[in-house]
Amino acid sequence: MAKVTLKVYRGDKEKGEFKTYEVPIEDGMVILDAIHYIQANIDNDIAVRWNCKAAKCGSCSAEVNGKPSLMCKTRLDRFAKDEVITVQPLKTFPLIKDLVTDVSWNYEVNKHITPLTSKDEGEWVIYQEDIERVQEFRKCIECFLCQDVCHVLRDHDKHANFAGPRFLVRTAGLEMHPKDTASRTKYLKEEGGIGYCNITKCCTEVCPEEIHITDNAIIPLKERVVDDFYDPIAKFLKGLFKK
Amino acid sequence: MDNYKVIEHDVIVIGAGGAGLRAAIEASAQGVSTGLVCKSLLGKAHTVMAEGGIAAALANVDSEDGWQTHFCDTMKGGKMLNNYRMAELHAKEAPMRVKELEKWGAVFDRTKDGKILQRAFGGHKYKRLCHVGDRTGLELIRTLQDKGVHQGINVYMECTITKLFKDGDTISGAFGYYRNSGEYVLFKAKAIVLATGGVGKSFSVTSNSWEYTGDGHALAYEAGCDLIDMEFLQFHPTGMVWPPGVKGILVTEGVRGEGGILRNNKNERFMFKYLPESTRHEFAETEAEASQWLEATLNLTKSTARRPPELSTRDNVARAIYTEVKEGRGSPHGGVFLDISYQDSNRIKQKLPSMYHQFKELADVDITAGPMEVGPTAHYIMGGVRVDADTAQSKVKGLFACGEVSGGMHGANRLGGNSLSDLIVFGARAGLHAANYAKELKGKPSINGKEIEAEITDLERPLNAQSGQNPYDLHKELNHIMSTYVGIFREENDLVTGLDKLVELNKKLDNLKVVNNRTYNPGWHMCRDLKNMLICSMAITKSALSRKESRGAHSRLDYTETDKELSKVNSAVFKQDGEMKLEHTPTLSMPEELAKLFN
Incomplete structure (x- = not known):
């Protein structure tokens, strides 16, 4: 044999x-x-x-x-x-x-992400085309291979400062949920440490569920963070309203 | 001997699949301190393997649907042996629980008008299964996991419970070990909810994971509960048959719900000839009628055409496939062909993505281009701990059970999709009533230290033994016995032989030997798992011997018909004077307003 x-x-x-x-x-x-x-x-x-x-x-x-x-x-x-x-x-x-x-760190990270938040108490009408992306993120089986391969965690041990691809995917699934009203950009910028990701796409390559982690989750989240914290026009408008 | 950690909660939930998570969420919402103990990491329980959907009469696709029809389908599927009150509560409360899941973050597939989409499944008269492609279980467990995490439930992961304690007739705690460290832990609790799932690992071909060793069944049995209906073990008709390493892995009934056709090696659509007389009128008579039904289903339009015969109940389809193979009309690897490849390949990939990947990666089969090979696989036990329908409480005060480990809800055969709904309906009920019980309990029930010491001695025997047998060899023997003598078709001689062999095997349990220490040692874990599997296997075999008729998932070659007298009793296994006893106890009789729904 x-x-x-x-x-x-x-x-x-x-x-x-x-x-x-x-x-x-x-x-x-x-x-x-x-x-x-x-x-x-x-x-x-x-x-x-x-x-x-x-x-x-x-x-x-x-x-x-x-x-x-x-x-x-x-x-x-x-x-x-x-x-x-x-x-x-x-x-x-x-x-x-x-x-x-010991993967328990991942479970701790998850606790810090604001859950789905909605004031819509009636029967939800949601169209398939509006949830395709969220459903892609929810395919995640939490194998933590993306966490393992990510150099921010693997080589630089930034576990205390960076949530890792898995939890950026989870956050993206909440941020893009049609009924969600919470904002998680402050979390992403600070505790989640999204700035550490320099989109090398290693996570996407190892994902067994073929989730487009970098392109579909992380990059759009980075854009949201930029819009909320670094957009000069928004900053100017905010300044105006403060007066 | 103080070599164990002590943790105290009002309510301890054992098992963190759909039922356990839902129970813990509910108990915690009632304001009692709640601990959730699970054998695996959180979110890995067998619920993730549920694929096709969750049954709830939302009537989003078929407006005629309602709880009454769901109730009747469930009872008929269970051959009327179900605890009617459980089936009633289940049908009434499933829609509310599904909508609640959605509010907690579950993202179901949608109808064109933005409602939760529902698909057809075996034994359900209407399209009733809410789903997310073919990964509904993952959606359910992740939703509950995230909800639970934010509710402040204490989760004890990779912790195996080996014993329950009582103070007189009242539950008082649970004992076990952390798999990681081998450290022992005592949970003191006012109420305990068992949500440990099933027993499939007793069989060689099964869809179940390593966790499915009947722990909750065995713990409850040892604590004095009745195990009812244990002869009813569901073989799912469609498991993978090749390659050997994945033999038994589930192929969702969703394939048939989406129009999958079963054929034998003569290209014959054999299910037409296996429809029982009693339900034949509900199914298409010809291939043309089945095609009409499918076309309407694909286009989400109405049609008077009846369902295809592949959507008969699981017990029936499993027997049909078994018979086709046995009579020489099987596929090359000993199954039959299940074909969905005649449909648009993009639709298949969208509706059945995980099946597509599973076959492509594990079996080199492209299901959009050709048929799958499938055969029966041990999947689910209908039998379990006898509970009160409304409260989920067992015979032991303060001990509750929900999900697969409980008995009664599904009678002699479970309909697909009724498991996920069972989990959330009765998980919530068990959690609520366990919390209420804990609140009302005066004082703290105590635990006898001597019992703990005895348990530790028992657990450590295989580690301390100088010589003995490999527990994995005994597991193989057990698998062989159950699959050979207590399989899909049963008869007196086989069952008697099987039981004798189980008794012999049980004696060998005292003579096991494992190497190394308690730190993450699967060989050591297997020793205790074996004890639980053997208790369940004996209960299954004894119950099967006692039911001298064929009903639902229990098929006797020597008693091929149903027996009128036996339609009025459940088998009940219990421990008395150290022995496993069995009696037949009368089924609950249905009130008039429910009974007339069947006219």
């Missing part, structure tokens, strides 16, 4: 190393299947998160040959024959064990 060789990171905060495993290949097999094989047959204690196994829940994020990926949709047959595949945990978040990292 054909086999694949995987180098999987094993360890915790203190110490760790790559361990090599040989796993028999089945048709259509994905990386997560290989990790499950190891778990059931070789090392019961190998830590991995997963739930749906169909790219719908965003639990099994890891770096496969250095690329942030969902293990459940990374097919083994995409790699060259005899290629050794490395699987390691997300770099941007603190390691717990093996392939599992």
